Amino acid sequence: MSDAAGFTYLIKSRELYSPKTPMAALKAIEEGLLPDYAFVYKANSVHPLIEEPIDIEAIERILSRKDNDLSTNQLLIVILERLLESSDGEIALFAAESINAIENRYNERIETLKKEHVSDDDPLHLKNIAVQFYELALINESRRSIRNFYLFEAYSYMNRYGREARFNREDLIFTLRILITLRALKLARNVIVQALNRFPDDVRLILLAAEIEYYRKNFSQVHALIYRLKDSWESLPEEERQSYSLWLKER
Numbered sequence: 094m095s096d097a098a099g100f101t102y103l104i105k106s107r108e109l110y111s112p113k114t115p116m117a118a119l120k121a122i123e124e125g126l127l128p129d130y131a132f133v134y135k136a137n138s139v140h141p142l143i144e145e146p147i148d149i150e151a152i153e154r155i156l157s158r159k160d161n162d163l164s165t166n167q168l169l170i171v172i173l174e175r176l177l178e179s180s181d182g183e184i185a186l187f188a189a190e191s192i193n194a195i196e197n198r199y200n201e202r203i204e205t206l207k208k209e210h211v212s213d214d215d216p217l218h219l220k221n222i223a224v225q226f227y228e229l230a231l232i233n234e235s236r237r238s239i240r241n242f243y244l245f246e247a248y249s250y251m252n253r254y255g256r257e258a259r260f261n262r263e264d265l266i267f268t269l270r271i272l273i274t275l276r277a278l279k280l281a282r283n284v285i286v287q288a289l290n291r292f293p294d295d296v297r298l299i300l301l302a303a304e305i306e307y308y309r310k311n312f313s314q315v316h317a318l319i320y321r322l323k324d325s326w327e328s329l330p331e332e333e334r335q336s337y338s339l340w341l342k343e344r
Contacts, residue, residue, distance in 0.1 A: 149187065156191055159198070163228050166195055170232045199229045216257035220264065223250035227271055244275040262292060269301050273308070281305050296325050300337070307340050315340050 152172060155165065169191070176188035203225045210218035223246075230243035251268045254260075260268070265288045272281035285302045292298055303318040319337055326334065 149184070152191070156194065163231060166228070166232050167234075169195060170235075174235060195232065196229065199225050216254050219250050219254035219257065223247045223254065223267075223271075226250065227267075227274075230274065241275060244271055247271050248275070248277075262295065262298075265291075266297060266301065269298075269305075273301070273304060276308065278305055278309050282309070296322060296329075300333075303337070303340065312340075 152169070155161065156169065158165075161169070173188040173192050173195075177185055177192075179185045179188070203222055206218045206222045206225070209215070210222075226243045226247035230240045230247060233240040233243065248268070248271050251264070251271065254264070255268075265284070269281055269284055269288070272278075272284065282305050285298065285305055288298050289295070289302060299318055299321055303315050306312075306314040306318065319341060322329070329337075
């Protein structure tokens with residue numbers, strides 16, 4: 094789920110069912126009454142989730158879904174990592190086994206894609222493997238060494254994909270996102286320069302270039318890149334404009 098989706102939920106939340114606790118939000122999501130981001134909002138704006146009465150059955154029902162998207166898996170991992178600290182051994186064991194189950198689903202998809210690539214030699218499988226590794230990295234945000242290992246794997250498979258198929262714009266953006274998350278900024282900068290040579294007026298690529306320079310603390314270049322978007326500024330989502338406005342205040 095995108096940050097924009099979360100922002101939209103906050104804007105419209107007064108018009109929607111208002112759960113009193115994170116667990117009520119979780120149940121409302123199960124019933125389709127609210128988007129997933131309702132849980133993020135409640136989990137972070139009421140009390141730490143570990144202080145709430147955790148509805149294990151509700152969590153189990155969501156875990157049982159095989160089509161959970163990345164944002165849902167990220168939320169589940171946050172909950173489960175907190176449950177790992179439970180003084181109740183059964184709950185801690187449940188949390189550990191559930192984390193393993195989520196990761197195993199990714200690993201199973203990766204192994205299936207690898208076999209399919211051997212079978213039909215379709216390079217698209219390589220990109221799909223990279224996506225799975227990238228998502229594995231994001232759900233392991235709290236364990237940086239593991240996260241970085243998966244990011245390296247994602248980048249490696251995108252490299253292999255690039256040798257067998259020509260990158261399009263979305264492939265470039267995805268590869269840049271891997272590198273930025275990994276904070277491989279020198280390499281990311283080399284890639285963005287080549288990307289902007291191909292797509293010099295692409296707003297998303299210019300913003301990624303600005304993000305790279307921001308993390309490099311090259312604030313004058315951030316200003317120059319954002320200035321290039323002066324004619325497109327009003328078309329950007331409000332939450333993005335707010336972020337970039339903060340960047341422009343950095344010195």
